[in-house]
Amino acid sequence: MSTHWRWPPDANRALINIVRAERAMTRSDYCRALALAMSAHLQLPQYPSWTIDVLRRRLATILPEIDSTAIVRAMDDVEGWLTPAEAALLARATAHAIREGSGHVVEIGSFCGRSTVTMALTIKSVALDQGSRLIAIDPHEGYSDASGRDTYELLSQTLCKHNVEHIVDIIRARSTDVALDFPICMIFIDGLHDASSVCADRDYVIDHIRTGSLLAFHDYRPDFPGVVKAVQDVLLDGHFDLVGFTGSLLVVCRH
Numbered sequence: 001m002s003t004h005w006r007w008p009p010d011a012n013r014a015l016i017n018i019v020r021a022e023r024a025m026t027r028s029d030y031c032r033a034l035a036l037a038m039s040a041h042l043q044l045p046q047y048p049s050w051t052i053d054v055l056r057r058r059l060a061t062i063l064p065e066i067d068s069t070a071i072v073r074a075m076d077d078v079e080g081w082l083t084p085a086e087a088a089l090l091a092r093a094t095a096h097a098i099r100e101g102s103g104h105v106v107e108i109g110s111f112c113g114r115s116t117v118t119m120a121l122t123i124k125s126v127a128l129d130q131g132s133r134l135i136a137i138d139p140h141e142g143y144s145d146a147s148g149r150d151t152y153e154l155l156s157q158t159l160c161k162h163n164v165e166h167i168v169d170i171i172r173a174r175s176t177d178v179a180l181d182f183p184i185c186m187i188f189i190d191g192l193h194d195a196s197s198v199c200a201d202r203d204y205v206i207d208h209i210r211t212g213s214l215l216a217f218h219d220y221r222p223d224f225p226g227v228v229k230a231v232q233d234v235l236l237d238g239h240f241d242l243v244g245f246t247g248s249l250l251v252v253c254r255h
């Protein structure tokens with residue numbers, strides 16, 4: 001019996017995207033390079049995505065370093081999916097946003113507080129005197145991965161345990177029901193991951209990101225196609241610079 005190797009149906013398009021991604025890299029157009037390399041990776045999963053590895057290394061030095069060792073250690077006992085390396089990038093991004101711009105940090109999707117405590121401890125360590133706060137938005141109900149639990153109490157306990165409850169406003173609501181009528185220096189999107197939810201979150205907040213402010217997404221990776229779809233549009237819309245990408249945490253800055 002003979003077996004026939006078949007050229008994967010999307011391979012040609014993937015190869016074109018790989019070449020375009022490499023060209024974008026040579027122009028230092030990192031947003032476009034990542035969007036194209038991710039498309040190629042989705043079309044041809046065997047593609048080892050060297051472009052993405054090179055990109056990660058180049059981006060690693062853009063945001064100023066902070067010592068996040070204690071912050072990352074603190075978040076590690078809180079239930080959730082943020083990895084220590086992603087938490088370190090989230091802390092660097094938060095520190096940069098509040099040092100560079102006046103305003104508050106908004107989180108969409110707090111769950112039990114793993115990312116919330118990371119950002120709150122960062123605000124506490126770098127800029128409490130500026131009055132920056134973390135606005136943590138989550139309905140805390142009906143989330144499948146919470147197995148029916150009400151995560152509001154768990155989030156409150158996490159914040160109290162780490163002495164940051166005075167820095168965080170817990171808003172028990174859906175993202176699109178919250179008026180964003182205050183100055184904002186950074187928004188972190190980690191709510192529901194289906195395409196229509198992530199795109200709704202993105203479209204609701206995007207005009208509140210001013211020049212120099214940051215927008216971050218968690219779970220930008222092939223097994224969350226809804227997040228990838230929402231982020232691709234941001235990467236390709238020409239208004240942002242890619243300033244960080246560790247694990248599946250991606251950070252862009254509006255120029």
Ligand SMILES: C[S@@+](CC[C@H](N)C(=O)[O-])C[C@H]1O[C@@H](n2cnc3c(N)ncnc32)[C@H](O)[C@@H]1O
Pocket residue numbers: 079080081082108109110111112113114115116137138139140141142143151173174175176190191192
């Ligand atoms: C992936 S979890 C967030 C994980 C959290 N950022 C962490 O680091 O552990 C997603 C959260 O989004 C919340 N969520 C669901 N719909 C939402 C909405 N419309 N607005 C804000 N949050 C929402 C869920 O209740 C859930 O807690």
